[in-house]
Amino acid sequence: MAALMQNEVFQVAxxxxxxxxxxxxxxxxxxxxxxxxxxxxxxxxxxxxxxxxVGPLGLLQPIADVGKLxxxxxxxxxxxxxxxxxxxxxxxxxxxIVTFSVIPMGPxxxxxxxxxxxxxxxxxxxSSLGVYGITLGGWxxxxxxxxxxxxxxxxxxxxxxxxxxxxxxxxxLRSGTLSLSGIVDSQGGAYQIGGTTLPLPNWGIFHWYLxxxxxxxxxxxxxxxxxxxxxLPEAEGELVAGFHxxxxxxxxxxxxxxxxxxxxxxxxxxxxxxLGGWHGPGPAILGIVWYLLKLFALLFFFIWVRWTYPRLRxxxxxxxxxxxxxxxxxxxVVIAAVWLYWRANA
Amino acid sequence: MVPYLFLGFAGLLxxxxxxxxxxxxxVTSALFLVLSFTSLAGIYLxxxxxxxxxxxxxxxxxxxxxxxxxxxxxxxxxHDVEKGAQIAVRRGIxxxxxxxxxxxxxxxxxxxxxxxxxxxxxPPSLEGGNAQAIGRVLYSRFLFPFEIxxxxxxxxxxxxxxxxxxRPAADGAEGEKE
Amino acid sequence: xxxxxxxxxxxxxxxxxxxxxxxxxxxxxxxxxxIELMLNAANLAFVAFAxxxxxxxxxxxxxxxxxxxxxxxxxxxxxxxxxxxxxxxxFVDEINxxxx
Numbered sequence: 001m002a003a004l005m006q007n008e009v010f011q012v013a014x015x016x017x018x019x020x021x022x023x024x025x026x027x028x029x030x031x032x033x034x035x036x037x038x039x040x041x042x043x044x045x046x047x048x049x050x051x052x053x054v055g056p057l058g059l060l061q062p063i064a065d066v067g068k069l070x071x072x073x074x075x076x077x078x079x080x081x082x083x084x085x086x087x088x089x090x091x092x093x094x095x096x097i098v099t100f101s102v103i104p105m106g107p108x109x110x111x112x113x114x115x116x117x118x119x120x121x122x123x124x125x126x127s128s129l130g131v132y133g134i135t136l137g138g139w140x141x142x143x144x145x146x147x148x149x150x151x152x153x154x155x156x157x158x159x160x161x162x163x164x165x166x167x168x169x170x171x172x173l174r175s176g177t178l179s180l181s182g183i184v185d186s187q188g189g190a191y192q193i194g195g196t197t198l199p200l201p202n203w204g205i206f207h208w209y210l211x212x213x214x215x216x217x218x219x220x221x222x223x224x225x226x227x228x229x230x231x232l233p234e235a236e237g238e239l240v241a242g243f244h245x246x247x248x249x250x251x252x253x254x255x256x257x258x259x260x261x262x263x264x265x266x267x268x269x270x271x272x273x274x275l276g277g278w279h280g281p282g283p284a285i286l287g288i289v290w291y292l293l294k295l296f297a298l299l300f301f302f303i304w305v306r307w308t309y310p311r312l313r314x315x316x317x318x319x320x321x322x323x324x325x326x327x328x329x330x331x332x333v334v335i336a337a338v339w340l341y342w343r344a345n346a
Numbered sequence: 347m348v349p350y351l352f353l354g355f356a357g358l359l360x361x362x363x364x365x366x367x368x369x370x371x372x373v374t375s376a377l378f379l380v381l382s383f384t385s386l387a388g389i390y391l392x393x394x395x396x397x398x399x400x401x402x403x404x405x406x407x408x409x410x411x412x413x414x415x416x417x418x419x420x421x422x423x424x425h426d427v428e429k430g431a432q433i434a435v436r437r438g439i440x441x442x443x444x445x446x447x448x449x450x451x452x453x454x455x456x457x458x459x460x461x462x463x464x465x466x467x468x469p470p471s472l473e474g475g476n477a478q479a480i481g482r483v484l485y486s487r488f489l490f491p492f493e494i495x496x497x498x499x500x501x502x503x504x505x506x507x508x509x510x511x512x513r514p515a516a517d518g519a520e521g522e523k524e
Numbered sequence: 525x526x527x528x529x530x531x532x533x534x535x536x537x538x539x540x541x542x543x544x545x546x547x548x549x550x551x552x553x554x555x556x557x558x559i560e561l562m563l564n565a566a567n568l569a570f571v572a573f574a575x576x577x578x579x580x581x582x583x584x585x586x587x588x589x590x591x592x593x594x595x596x597x598x599x600x601x602x603x604x605x606x607x608x609x610x611x612x613x614x615f616v617d618e619i620n621x622x623x624x
Contacts, residue, residue, distance in 0.1 A: 009347055084377070118477055121400035128408025132380070135412070138418055139373070151419070158412060178477050352526050356534045363538055363561055367545035372553050379557050386564055392526060393575045395537075398583050405590050410560070417554060418603045421608050433550070440547030444540045451536030471580055483580050484587070495591040502595030509602040511565045
């Protein structure tokens with residue numbers, strides 16, 4: 001046993017396991033209260049109170065919801081492709097969980113599961129795998145509304161992934177690394193311009209060539225998470241409930257979990273790329289607090305947008321993605337590259 | 347540790363690749379292909395090609411296979427019907443060719459007949475990781491081929507759009523639209 | 525370090541599976557997928573040699589192969605969709621226009 005504890009590989013694996021366990025546990029709690037927060041905020045935006053019966057202020061509502069979902073009937077429609085129907089909800093959750101392994105929640109190596117040097121690529125890869133859960137869920141239920149919802153959402157995710165990937169390039173040009181903690185590191189210190197120090201943090205968003213990518217990334221992340229104003233896949237008025245029309249009980253809950261986990265992941269990536277990650281005033285140990293504060297602020301923004309903006313039409317969505325966001329992000333890559341090259345050589 | 351992981355990924359890769367070929371339902375085939383591409387990405391990671399491994403997932407699993415699934419769903423393909431003497435003959439020939447190829451490949455690998463030439467003693471600079479090293483080579487020695495592939499991609503894009511759009515109908519109206 | 529022979533043997537097996545798929549199946553889409561398998565087998569050999577030689581050239585070639593594969597899939601699938609519109613089938617032995 002002692003020899004095993006000395007083994008370096010074993011130690012790394014053990015610590016990774018502990019961190020994964022903590023992240024999984026905390027994340028499930030955060031997701032259930034995020035849903036509660038969404039219902040509460042939505043209620044107040046619409047001038048009602050939201051859930052307030054179960055427990056004080058309705059704080060026990062998530063537990064009641066989970067209990068309800070657990071006891072619902074598992075239903076498999078006739079003519080469905082059984083195996084794929086069961087696998088699809090899992091496929092909707094796992095990419096989000098995998099991405100968490102590279103997100104630095106505080107200074108490494110303590111607050112990140114694994115700090116690999118292609119972290120951003122892993123995020124892009126996993127977000128491109130996220131399409132499968134939704135497409136297959138829609139296809140395998142043998143229901144035309146579900147199929148339409150699934151196809152819509154995968155077309156939308158593929159289209160917006162391009163602009164999203166391109167809008168990260170100026171960030172990479174600035175930091176010179178694909179590692180997420182390296183990117184956060186490059187945003188530390190004081191903001192300097194031409195030798196003078198300004199009273200601003202050195203975050204990505206405060207550099208002029210990263211402002212447009214920030215907004216492009218933000219818009220794309222609404223589309224990636226299938227949330228309003230881009231929630232076409234589940235447009236109730238046209239498609240019943242979209243790709244998860246036929247799902248019930250825990251399988252439906254997994255889709256829901258996947259959606260909210262994706263939201264947390266993508267907000268974490270925005271914090272990492274543009275908002276300075278764990279950087280903030282105070283000692284380094286406060287890093288995780290700063291990270292969480294920024295994360296929750298962004299999550300609130302996501303919920304706020306969902307309940308204030310109407311849904312786009314499908315052709316508007318596609319046209320906006322391909323004709324506005326994509327050219328804008330390409331132009332920004334060129335501008336940022338020229339500017340950084342000029343500054344480095346001037 | 348690494349050899350065991352390699353063997354695990356290799357087993358998964360071979361099993362899923364076989365399922366791609368053997369399964370009668372095209373959607374299932376496509377899904378197994380996604381799985382085999384992902385395990386291949388794992389093998390790339392073990393061979394210290396992190397960048398290629400990630401790009402493998404982004405390009406193959408994330409883009410190419412989604413396109414395949416789209417087309418299969420769009421054409422609404424069901425299980426393949428494969429019966430008859432002609433198909434049995436072809437199947438026999440196919441498996442025989444496969445067995446022969448495997449035999450030859452096994453002989454070559456066993457006899458070391460692939461002679462890779464002298465091994466470079468100095469590994470390339472890995473400062474900044476695999477992605478940066480690849481970038482440095484790609485934008486210096488391989489710049490011209492890189493530009494050529496971008497033109498190739500453009501040509502393929504235009505070609506695919508033109509082909510899928512169909513000809514305009516006789517009365518001047520736009521043809522079938524996607 | 526993994527011996528290069530292992531990767532090469534794996535690459536050979538993968539390539540063979542691809543060849544068998546092309547010969548055995550009659551669904552154009554599955555044939556296409558088998559071709560992708562063969563391309564990936566070649567990629568694996570490239571990466572294995574790059575590792576053995578301590579050189580990055582092999583990985584660069586994989587990068588190019590992937591680009592070409594993406595272009596090929598886009599055009600190839602467009603052709604298959606067009607053929608399906610004309611002949612209502614994706615089975616290669618029923619697409620025999622040239623036989624007259």
